[in-house]
Amino acid sequence: MVIIQGGIIMSMDFLTNEFTFPSASGLCDIFVQSAAPTDFASVKGVIQIAHGMAEYSNRYAAFAMELAKNGYAVFINDHLGHGKSVSGSDELGYFGENGVESLVEDMKKVTDIAKGQYPDVPYILFGHSMGSFLAxxxxxxxxxxxxxxxxxxxxxxxxxxxxxxxxxxxxxKSKGDHQRSNFLNSMAFGTYNKRTEKRTDFDWLSRDEKEVDKYISDDLCGFCFTTNGFKTLFTLLQDVSSKQWFKSVPADLPVLLISGENDPVGEYGKGVKAVYDELTETGHSAVSIKLYPEDRHEILNELDRETVMADIIAWADSVAEK
Incomplete structure (x- = not known):
């Protein structure tokens, strides 16, 4: 996202904005950025983005601008415990007592605001990694x-x-809710680099070394979650892996599953296919899947990212045109 230092800024191409609202957690304010075509009448849809674990909204700048160029209004917030949605650096990776509830309700607030600004156009939710669990x-x-x-x-x-x-x-309970656990971090990510050249601990993110290095050098990326944060993450994953989750998704909602074939989060395609299969088996009639050969976890920061973005936009257009 283009960083705006205050208020709404008009340009020849985009209307960009940043704002905050109180988090449902009561812990901090939630930071939000948006971008849209300056011609209100030309907006053909809204795409809300939910970023992943241990990153923040600015990393989606190129994607957001590409969406805006193609006629979409884009809204993305820094999740609770991430980016600018913290009261201090000690709160990174901390979600409070009802973390899943707070994270989802904060996203719902973004939706309410976006729909208030663009009430009559299709609305699409995009989530990456932990953001996909939240989505x-x-x-x-x-x-x-x-x-x-x-x-x-x-x-x-x-x-x-x-x-x-x-x-x-x-x-x-035993160590404290703000304690950062290398054990839990290793449990979550310890095997992710096994199929890479292991130049860094984060090679599993992308084949693009420059993007990996940018991630590593950013203090707002790659931090270890608190014990509370990991509890929230694992609880969230448990919730969306349940049979009840598949039953709760509207059967006629268009859903696109996309991933890299070399993404360890999706078990190198196996896990993504399992979600696709379960959705189709439970009567969901508009589910699509696309796996990108050789791509790793962050397909929006991969060597073929222009193709990935074009595919997402083409799918969004098919939804917006219905």
């Missing part, structure tokens, strides 16, 4: 507010999520 949780609760959903870099059903949630809850 999935959101879809189960508020799917009737959406015209489409994109789950990017998501995970399949994970039997270890329940154990992870229990361990994180135990450590939260």
């Amino acid at each position: 999935r949780a959101y879809t189960a609760r508020y799917g009737d507010m959406l015209d489409g959903a994109v789950y990017c870099g998501t995970s399949g059903p994970n039997p270890a999520a329940g154990l992870g949630a229990k361990l994180a809850k135990y450590l939260e």
Whole structure:
């Protein structure tokens, strides 16, 4: 997102804005950025973006601008415990007592604001990685507010999520909810680099070394979650892996599952296909899947990102035209 230092800024191409609102958690204000074509009448849809774990909205600048160039209004917030949505650096990776509820309700507030500005156009929710888990949780609760959903870099059903949630809850109580656990971090990510050249600990993110290096050098990326944060993450994954989640997604909602074939989060395509299969088997009639050969986790920062963005826009156009 183009960084705006205050208020609304008009340009020849885009209307950009930044604003905040109180988080449902009560812990901080939620920071939001938006971009849209300056011609209001030309906006053909809204795309709300939910970013992933240990990153923030600015990393989606190129994607947001590409969407805006193609006629979409774009809204993206820094999730609670990320980016500018913290009261201090100690709060990074911390979500409070009801983390999943707060994260989803903060996203719902963004939707309400965006729909207030653009009430008569299709609305699509895009979520990447942990953001895809949040988008999935959101879809189960508020799917009737959406015209489409994109789950990017998501995970399949994970039997270890329940154990992870229990361990994180135990450590939260015994060590403190702000304690940062290398054990839980290794449990979550320890095997992700096994198919890479291991130049860095984050090679699993992308084949583009420059993008990986930018991620590593950014203090707002790659931080270790608190015990509370991991409890929230594992609980969230457990929720969206349940049979009830698949039943709760509107059967006629267009859904696009996209991922890299070399993404360990999606078990190198296996987990993503499992989500696709379960959705189709439970009567969801408008589900599509696209796996990109050789791509790793962050397909929006991959070597073929222009193709990925074009594919997402083409799918969004097909939804907006209905």
